Structures are given as C-alpha cells and as structure tokens.
Amino acid sequence: MNEDYFNKGKTFKEYAESTDLEELYRNASIKTEDEEFFSTFNAKVLCISARWCGDCRREVPLMAYISERSGWDFRIFGMEENSVLMEKYTTDGKNVIPVFAFFDEAFKEIGRFIEKPPDGKTTPEVLREILESSSGEFGVS
Numbered sequence: 001m002n003e004d005y006f007n008k009g010k011t012f013k014e015y016a017e018s019t020d021l022e023e024l025y026r027n028a029s030i031k032t033e034d035e036e037f038f039s040t041f042n043a044k045v046l047c048i049s050a051r052w053c054g055d056c057r058r059e060v061p062l063m064a065y066i067s068e069r070s071g072w073d074f075r076i077f078g079m080e081e082n083s084v085l086m087e088k089y090t091t092d093g094k095n096v097i098p099v100f101a102f103f104d105e106a107f108k109e110i111g112r113f114i115e116k117p118p119d120g121k122t123t124p125e126v127l128r129e130i131l132e133s134s135s136g137e138f139g140v141s
Contacts, residue, residue: 001046001103002107006044006046007075009046009077010076010078011074011075012064012068014076015076016061016064022061024061024062025064028061028062028064028065030065030066030069030124035070037128037131038070038072038124039069039070039071041131042071042072043070043072043131044102044105045067045075045102046077046099046100046102047063047075047077047100048078049079049097049099050080050097053098055098055115055116058116059100062123063100086099089101089114096114097114099112099113102130110131111130111131111133112130
C-alpha cells in the first residue's frame with residue numbers, strides 16, 4: 001500500500017451517497033474512553049466493502065464514525081471494482097468483507113479486521129487489541 005493508491009479510495013461521504021448508510025453513521029456511537037484511546041493513534045484505515053453486504057452495512061458506518069471521531073484517514077474501496085486489492089486480503093482463499101486494514105503514516109500495515117468481531121467482542125474491543133498490540137511500532141500522537 002502507498003499513499004497514491006490509498007488516496008484513490010472513496011471517503012465515507014462519497015461512498016454513502018444515495019444510500020441509507022449516512023443514517024446508520026448518524027446513529028453510531030462509541031464510549032468516551034474508546035474515543036480518547038483511539039484518538040492517540042495516527043491511523044490510516046483501508047476498507048474493502050460492497051453495499052449489498054449485511055456485515056458491511058453494519059460495520060462500515062461504525063468504522064467511519066470511529067475514524068472521524070479519532071482523526072483517522074478512512075478510505076473505502078469497492079470489492080467488485082478492486083479485485084487485485086481484494087486478492088491481497090482473501091481469507092482462506094475466499095473474498096470475505098468488509099476488510100479493514102490499519103496502516104501507520106508510512107503505510108506499514110499494523111493490523112486488520114475482517115468481516116465482523118468474533119463472538120462476544122465489539123468492534124471497539126477488536127480495534128483496541130489491534131492498536132495495543134502494535135503501539136510500540138505505531139505512530140502515537
């Protein structure tokens with residue numbers, strides 16, 4: 001991943017045009033302590049999604065909300081239009097979405113979250129695990 005390719009992705013606002021995803025975004029929320037923790041990181045978040053996908057409809061607006069509240073650069077790539085990118089993020093040889101890949105300022109991948117949180121965990125809990133496990137090498141504000 002590099003900055004030029006990353007910047008070709010759509011912002012959430014561009015991606016959500018003419019859909020009800022904006023409403024899902026407006027209804028999203030996270031705990032204050034999570035927001036404070038996430039905002040200490042300088043993250044770039046790559047998302048691979050499709051509008052027809054139920055997991056994407058649930059997770060993408062939430063991740064967009066978390067990213068905006070935390071000051072992260074969040075870009076969305078459509079799965080169908082970006083098959084080469086999707087190949088880099090297959091799960092057991094299958095295309096599973098949404099994909100959220102987290103990068104530092106030099107575009108070094110520091111973690112990823114695919115599809116949905118494991119049973120019993122929330123999206124913010126999974127993000128905390130990713131960021132805490134990489135904080136020694138990740139750009140902290």
